[in-house]
Amino acid sequence: MQFVFSNMKEALQNCKLEISINFSIKYEHECIEIPTSPSCNTLQSISYLRVRTIALLLSCIYYSLDIYGQVELVSNNANLINPPYLKDYLNKPALNSRLIGLGEATHGTKEFTEIKSDIVKILVLQYGYKNFILEAGYIDCIKINEFIQNKNDDSLNLFKGLPWPWATTEFYDLIKWMRQYNIHSTKDEYIHFYGSDVGNHASVRFYKNQFANPTTNLFIENLIKIYADTLKTPNQKIAMLKVQSKAFPKLPNFTDSMKMKNILESLHFLLLRGGERYKFREITFADLTIAIIDHLSSKEKFILWAHNTHIAKFSDSRKTVAYFLNKRYSAHYTNFIFEFNKGGFRAVDTDSNRYQNNIFKFTNFNVNSDFNKIGSRIIPDSLNYMILDVKSPFNKNLVPKYFYINSIGAVYSKDLAKKKPALYREKIYRNKSCDYLIVVNQTNASSNYFE
Incomplete structure (x- = not known):
């Protein structure tokens, strides 16, 4: 069964069930057949449904859903997150924040970069977020800033000073998009690219x-x-x-x-x-x-692109980057933590020869589903992606007070992961660490820009 649910209240009003299914539910020993069709445009085609039956249908979909759009489920055949639906989830944080943190559970995951790129584009085009800050050195990012502002055309050496993990084809696609955006914009509307690590x-x-x-x-x-x-x-x-x-x-x-x-x-x-x-x-x-941030006008808005461990507002083990950001900007900082259930990612292999002529040797790894982590507990195999408003009261039964996610950086040891799996996990607190959780079911390794 394939389905897309986003902003459920609106979806029901407009009958935006985007596929044709026959959904049977059992209610008080009575089976009710609910046909839906992509051609239905009004509530008249489902007028025989009573409100309580609709509510029951929603409650029967694998786990509790926030019917006001706090959870998005995307079918296996969907292309990542459908931007129109993603925008619904970004509206509240984008309007109420000045700084949005976009995390990732690994540095080498294709889907994380692509979903985050979609978010960046929406924030730029719809909400005026024109300042991009990367988990990289300030000097490292100057050449990229010049490239996207059309001050140089040296795409071949763009990543020469920018070390792994940013030299991927997926991230380069985002940089090219920024350049094209600036080409068709006035200087006052330019995207600026910074590093702060x-x-x-x-x-x-x-x-x-x-x-x-x-x-x-x-x-x-x-x-x-x-x-x-x-x-x-x-x-x-x-x-x-x-x-x-x-x-x-x-x-x-x-x-x-x-x-x-x-x-x-x-x-x-x-x-x-x-x-x-x-x-x-x-x-x-x-x-x-x-x-x-403080150097620029108070009207400027920012995107921080970094690992989950940096953009999480709270951690048991250390004061994170976002701990200090949240302390300074408080309600004006919102973050998105990324998690995955299983799949591939790219990292430096510390179990083998790590360097060869100062060039990282990469290995594509795989992680299996693990019920000890939130991704495996909340996402069914029929779905590829989901978004949760972690602090929504509708999701309290779905998201515990604290939970564990994958936490893999630029390097990875398969041997160490077997011996001490806790080293590659991060404890996240629902009310203290994050605002939104994006879970990808099956991931793939990012592509090396230089290959």
Whole structure:
């Protein structure tokens, strides 16, 4: 059986059941046959249905549905999320927010990128969200920003400074769309592309000659020498970097000041280990994001594209990027957590040779259905995608107070996943972590842009 339910109240009024089915339900020992047809346009064709029968029909569809459009179910033959229906779910958060976070349970999932791209396009076209912030270094994203604003045509080297996991054909398709949008827009309507994460480059030489001023470039070279000093401990190097950063005059240009901040914090990050590294990254990621947002007009709207672990508002294990964003922007920040039931994804394989001439070796992995995670518990095999308003009172019986989702980053160990599966899971709290949950039933690995 194939069906699409979205904004159920409106669907019933307009008879928007988009396929032809015979749906039998048993009510008080009486079987009622309910025919529907794609050609039906008015309530007259189903006038024999009483209100209580309609309500019973809704209650019989596998699990409780929010009849006011809080849950969207899409058939196996549907193309991702149908944009007209997706827009219904975006209307409330898009109108009430200034910053929308789009997460992902893995960095290498084709469907996540495609669904998020659909959301981005709707937010840009319908709601004026023109500032895109990526989980990547500020400097890494300058070339992409220039590309989408038609300042360069160098698509071949677009991802040269942008490390995995963004160099995929699916993400490139979104970048091309942004470029085409800007071509047909005035400069006041341009999309702007930023990065706010620390850089994580195999070679810090990437940070050389990033400025027009030779004195500033020389200062960066001295910072790199401090970082590379083999006679100093990491803590000594960090202390020296802090001293140098305070001594250097403040840069008047916003872009240059952000580049400088990005380089200093990236070098600091690379010198840290363990929990301190993760803690520092979340704080720095949030600080740079806030700096970008607060630099622009209060009327500007933003999209943050990052892993679930960064855009979730609350975590037991750490203060996330979104913890700080939510603290600052409160009700003006809304997030979408992404989850999947089973399927493929792309990641760096840590069980084999991880590097070859400084190029990541990728492996396409598969994860089976696991009832310990929310995706396996709430989505039937007949559906490919669903959207939940997690905080809706209609969904309390469907979404527990807390639940677990897949959490796979840029790297993955199949051996470690067998021994310690909890390492690849994230605990999500219904009332504290997220606003919306998008679950994909079956996923596929993203495509490498360079292949």
